[in-house]
Amino acid sequence: MTNVIDGDAVAQSLRDDLRDAIETLADADARPGLATVLMSDDAASETYVTRKHEDCREVGIEDFHEDVDANAPTEELVSVVEDLNERPEVHGVLVQTPLPEHVEAERALQAVAPEKDVDGFHFANVGRFVRGTPRFRPCTPHGVQKLLEHAGVEIEGADAVIVGRSNLVGKPLANLFLRRADDGNATVTVCHSRTEDLAAKTHGADIVVTACGVPELVTGDMLSDGVAVIDVGYNRVEVSERRSEDSRTESGQSDNERGYEIVGDVDFESATEKASAITPVPGGVGPMTRAMLLYNAVRAASEQEGVTVDLP
Incomplete structure (x- = not known):
């Protein structure tokens, strides 16, 4: 069964754990x-x-x-x-x-x-x-590490593929995964818009992190069985016909009434058929x-x- 990582819960746990240091x-x-x-x-x-x-x-x-x-x-x-x-x-x-x-x-x-x-x-x-x-680890890449740690995913020795090469996520995350540390020591491939045959890269990975801003670019058939998937993407797209008319948000508005829905860089539905652990969008990386x-x-x-x- 796929572990859908609850970023809100992990973030709350970390905030709670910070209280002792703050009081000190x-x-x-x-x-x-x-x-x-x-x-x-x-x-x-x-x-x-x-x-x-x-x-x-x-x-x-x-x-x-x-x-x-x-x-x-x-x-x-x-x-x-x-x-x-x-x-x-x-x-x-x-x-x-x-x-x-x-x-x-x-x-x-x-x-x-x-x-x-x-x-x-x-x-x-x-x-x-x-x-x-490092004096500080960049917030989003560090959050990705913490989510993998919470899910019991071993970074050391893993083949990790990062889809995206931004200064905010892709590049610093590659450096974190490469570090000589307990939460590093991975073999890292960084993919981007000029990468040929992206599926060939992602299909051989133990860990896939997407941060490219392309809605649902990575699909289940691009992944291997048991892969850990962290989706940093946050994309507003027009409402899909597959969403029901009475699907409601916390504000009481349906997606159709708002005119858009939020999706990640990963096709969540097909990816869950392959992944051992995956983050949802929203509710995954953002809170971290x-x-x-x-x-x-x-x-x-x-x-x-x-x-x-x-x-x-």
């Missing part, structure tokens, strides 16, 4: 603090930021927020980030992306102090990460990305305050 820091007058910066009128970005603050409050991390006018110049955003860098009660700074087109996004992200860069975007942190001595952000905030506070804590 609080007892030393070093309660972790995480700040978000939002420069967008996009409703989805506002929702993401709101959820991150809810997560912080749930586990006892101090949360801070700065809004920047979406029409402001890059200099104003950079100034806000630099002010947060100077605040000792703020241990982590996250600039919510995407940013407006007129903003020099790279300049803004590089303005975050490396020790407070809980997303792991700063060049100094990327360099440390690739060298194998937010949970690992909290993890990095706690780690940042520990290092900045010189207080040793046990991290899950």
Whole structure:
């Protein structure tokens, strides 16, 4: 029987496990603090930021927020980030992306102090990460590792195929899988839009991770029996005719009423016929990305305050 990995449950377990470390820091007058910066009128970005603050409050991390006018110049955003860098009660700074087109996004992200860069975007942190001595593991790739660990999937010695080569997921995940560590030591193949015969690559894999943004690209006939599948994709597509008219979301709206449905990069229905473990979309990797952000905030506070804590 296929193990459908419940990302919400795993994320909740990790948040619970962080509480002891957070209280240890609080007892030393070093309660972790995480700040978000939002420069967008996009409703989805506002929702993401709101959820991150809810997560912080749930586990006892101090949360801070700065809004920047979406029409402001890059200099104003950079100034806000630099002010947060100077605040000792703020241990982590996250600039919510995407940013407006007129903003020099790279300049803004590089303005975050490396020790407070809980997303792991700063060049100094990327360099440390690739060298194998990471300050922070990027949130989504680290979340993928945790999901595999929860499902009892052995990474060491596995043939892993990653479909996608982005700087956010594909490349850093390949580095994590390759690391000389208990949760690494895999043989890794990275596929992308120029890969010929993708099915030949995925069919020989023990682990397949998709992060390419192509709806239901990977199907069951491209997978081997017993494979572990982690679907990082999150794609809005027009409602399929196979969905029933009375299928309802939590908001009470049917998919047909909304006009779209959310699917991953994997055809879930056919993949479950082959996979030993698989993540759903939504409810798989997404919750773990937010949970690992909290993890990095706690780690940042520990290092900045010189207080040793046990991290899950």
